[in-house]
Amino acid sequence: MNLPMMIEDVRKREKYVAVVLTNKSFHDKCFIYLSGIRLLRKYFFKNGISYVLMKKFNIKKFEEFIYDENCYGLYIIGHGCRHGLKIDKNEMLYYCSFKDAPKKDFVVQLHCNHGGGESLADIIALNKDKSYVSDNYRYPWSNWIYFHRLLKSTK
Secondary structure (H helix, E strand, O other), rough: OOOOOOOHHHHHHHEEEEEEOOOOOOHHHHHHHOOOHHHHHHHHHOOOOOOOOOOOOOOOOOOHHOOOOEEEEEEEEOOOOEEEEEEEOOOEHHHHHHHOOOOEEEEEEOOOOOOOOOOOHHHEEEEOOOEOOOOOOHOOOHHHHHHHHHHHHOO
């Protein structure tokens, strides 16, 4: 049985999905853990999907995921807008800076996606049907419902 892995070494051995949590503040942590991250982990386990969970956000590690060819998909949970990810109170990471990155099978942006510009899914995702970017604000219960439906969609 191919059990999912969440240890750092998975990146050196096989394809994996990265789960990025922008949990730099208490507010961020509340948003993320009320979003149903356990349901996503259960989905990975149930489907034998290897993943790496970024428990503490780090720009360098995020960029490693973006440029790592073994990383074939991304789930991004936290705060942002359609064209960027909020790093902390006064800092944004703009997705347009990754136009030269290798393509991913999918990108799921589970943060606010209001405003204009290109999402990371628009820029690097190959499969738009597997990707997800809302058109407005996100709330923890919206993400919980997304993960619940994802988990229930598998047998």
